[in-house]
Amino acid sequence: MSRNLLPVLTICAGLILLWYGGAIWMNWQVVADTQARAGATPGLMDMVRLTLNHARPLLPAPHQILDELWRSTATLPVTSRRSLVHHAWVTLSAALVGFGMGTAVGVLLAVAVVHIRALERSLMPWIVASQAVPVLALAPIVIVALGAMGLEGLLPKAIIAAYLCFFPIAIGMVKGLRAPDAMARDLMRTWSATPAQMFWKLRLPASLPFLFAGLKVAMAAAVVGAIVAELPAGAQAGLGARLLAGSYFGQTIQIWAALVAAAILSATLVGALGAAERAVARRMGMRA
Amino acid sequence: MAEPVIAARDLSLVFTTRDGPVQALSNVNLDIAPGEFISLIGPSGCGKTTLLRVIADLEHATGGSIAVNGRTPEQARLARDYGYVFQAPALYPWRTVLGNVMLPLEIMGIPRAERAARAKAQLALVNLSGFERKFPWQLSGGMQQRASIARALAFEPRLLLMDEPFGALDEIVRDHLNEQLLKLWAATRKTVVFVTHSIPEAVFLSTRIVVMSPRPGRITDIIDCDLGLDRPLEIRETPEFLRIAQRVREGLRAGHSYDV
Ligand SMILES: Nc1ncnc2c1ncn2[C@@H]1O[C@H](COP(=O)(O)OP(=O)(O)OP(=O)(O)O)[C@@H](O)[C@H]1O
Numbered sequence: 001m002s003r004n005l006l007p008v009l010t011i012c013a014g015l016i017l018l019w020y021g022g023a024i025w026m027n028w029q030v031v032a033d034t035q036a037r038a039g040a041t042p043g044l045m046d047m048v049r050l051t052l053n054h055a056r057p058l059l060p061a062p063h064q065i066l067d068e069l070w071r072s073t074a075t076l077p078v079t080s081r082r083s084l085v086h087h088a089w090v091t092l093s094a095a096l097v098g099f100g101m102g103t104a105v106g107v108l109l110a111v112a113v114v115h116i117r118a119l120e121r122s123l124m125p126w127i128v129a130s131q132a133v134p135v136l137a138l139a140p141i142v143i144v145a146l147g148a149m150g151l152e153g154l155l156p157k158a159i160i161a162a163y164l165c166f167f168p169i170a171i172g173m174v175k176g177l178r179a180p181d182a183m184a185r186d187l188m189r190t191w192s193a194t195p196a197q198m199f200w201k202l203r204l205p206a207s208l209p210f211l212f213a214g215l216k217v218a219m220a221a222a223v224v225g226a227i228v229a230e231l232p233a234g235a236q237a238g239l240g241a242r243l244l245a246g247s248y249f250g251q252t253i254q255i256w257a258a259l260v261a262a263a264i265l266s267a268t269l270v271g272a273l274g275a276a277e278r279a280v281a282r283r284m285g286m287r288a
Numbered sequence: 289m290a291e292p293v294i295a296a297r298d299l300s301l302v303f304t305t306r307d308g309p310v311q312a313l314s315n316v317n318l319d320i321a322p323g324e325f326i327s328l329i330g331p332s333g334c335g336k337t338t339l340l341r342v343i344a345d346l347e348h349a350t351g352g353s354i355a356v357n358g359r360t361p362e363q364a365r366l367a368r369d370y371g372y373v374f375q376a377p378a379l380y381p382w383r384t385v386l387g388n389v390m391l392p393l394e395i396m397g398i399p400r401a402e403r404a405a406r407a408k409a410q411l412a413l414v415n416l417s418g419f420e421r422k423f424p425w426q427l428s429g430g431m432q433q434r435a436s437i438a439r440a441l442a443f444e445p446r447l448l449l450m451d452e453p454f455g456a457l458d459e460i461v462r463d464h465l466n467e468q469l470l471k472l473w474a475a476t477r478k479t480v481v482f483v484t485h486s487i488p489e490a491v492f493l494s495t496r497i498v499v500m501s502p503r504p505g506r507i508t509d510i511i512d513c514d515l516g517l518d519r520p521l522e523i524r525e526t527p528e529f530l531r532i533a534q535r536v537r538e539g540l541r542a543g544h545s546y547d548v
């Protein structure tokens with residue numbers, strides 16, 4: 001354990017140092033201009049202190065982001081409109097609903113493509129083409145269109161998230177359902193297994209590792225999708241709305257805090273999926 | 289004579305491939321009676337696997353006729369008349385040894401409690417008691433192949449089709465498994481069709497040896513080989529054994545099997 005910990009800590013420390021250096025360098029000009037206008041001539045140490053504690057820096061220092069994270073999560077009630085917990089929950093719920101819908105669609109598509117030969121040629125190109133449309137262009141159209149139909153709030157965002165995450169699941173699942181080799185399939189045939197038994201007892205278990213790989217990619221994509229869906233319509237809440245508001249008002253620290261919150265959210269969700277994957281793998285006797 | 293378990297008449301099979309037709313079997317005539325142990329021997333590519341797969345309804349003849357227990361191979365497959373042992377163990381890696389042996393029973397809708405009991409009995413038969421909860425990768429190659437034999441035996445088919453089940457194993461393990469298989473056969477008197485490349489293995493196990501030759505795959509000789517039910521390994525040193533082995537070798541040579 002400690003043998004793994006040391007390199008990780010070293011790299012982390014290096015990155016943080018680099019970040020502080022970058023913050024000083026990038027904020028230097030802003031601070032220098034302000035000071036010059038005020039007629040002040042601060043020394044080197046004062047300049048460093050000022051660059052690392054600017055209210056609207058080009059690049060906030062790590063401790064400023066941590067401070068903002070702490071303030072907007074721990075010190076505010078979760079019902080507050082400025083609470084990051086509140087915004088994170090809004091994004092999380094949309095991402096999770098979208099993830100659920102995307103998973104269902106992805107798995108169903110994969111099952112259909114694997115079992116119905118005609119669908120392979122007719123459906124697969126559309127599935128692939130769907131991902132060539134940039135979600136940034138698509139999101140506003142979908143949000144506005146659904147808004148016109150009276151659909152607002154969570155569902156349109158979930159649909160954007162689902163749109164992004166059905167793809168890796170469908171692709172992984174198609175590969176997984178096709179993983180059993182001819183001998184494994186012939187074996188089923190010698191027992192006169194029904195197509196349903198072939199699916200439940202051979203194809204599905206064989207596809208689980210592929211499914212989990214897809215789920216992990218999809219989970220991260222669902223969070224991105226939910227955030228992107230919060231950008232266009234002037235959403236009131238959510239990490240995306242936080243990002244947008246921060247950039248309107250030049251609140252770089254708020255932007256970075258929202259970014260870090262999004263990263264923590266994704267990492268936690270993907271980590272949870274990884275734990276579920278390991279539990280399933282253990283039950284299925286995979287080598288450690 | 290009792291109704292043959294397998295009756296092939298002028299059986300032919302042509303594979304259509306991108307490079308044109310491949311004649312895998314031509315004019316195969318073969319009757320196998322209940323309780324016989326038949327070995328198919330011949331050089332690589334002479335159609336042994338193909339013949340076994342036609343019997344198992346995994347491949348369809350393009351000419352002639354074949355009956356399994358007086359029915360079409362498809363009817364026999366649907367009636368679960370046979371167990372098939374492939375050249376590789378092909379155990380499902382996500383199932384324990386017991387889970388693998390229970391799988392055919394599960395597919396046939398046998399109640400859960402009975403499944404476990406029957407699978408355990410079959411595992412005992414191939415000396416794998418105590419390994420029920422292991423996963424395939426925790427077993428040696430020979431143990432995996434034994435587990436796959438237990439799986440083929442699990443629903444107690446009267447006919448056993450085995451495609452080079454011991455091909456990948458070393459001599460010692462192979463001798464041991466040959467003895468076990470012979471015991472099993474002597475005890476149950478199942479009908480066995482057994483593919484092999486090894487002359488001693490064929491002579492040791494069989495009641496009749498079918499010699500095949502390639503291009504196109506056909507039967508060139510059928511050799512009687514009844515050494516009795518009780519065959520210790522030492523029987524391989526007897527003149528009777530060596531005489532039969534010699535005849536098989538000549539049969540293989542006559543089929544131009546080994547182009548030297
Ligand atoms: N699915 C297939 N499609 C086309 N040709 C095939 C197919 N299966 C087998 N063949 C051809 O049929 C012939 C007989 O093959 P088969 O597998 O029955 O040989 P075999 O006697 O079992 O050989 P080996 O001892 O190497 O296992 C070979 O020429 C092979 O290339």
Ligand SMILES: [Mg+2]
Nearest residue numbers: 336337338451
């Ligand atoms: Mg073969």
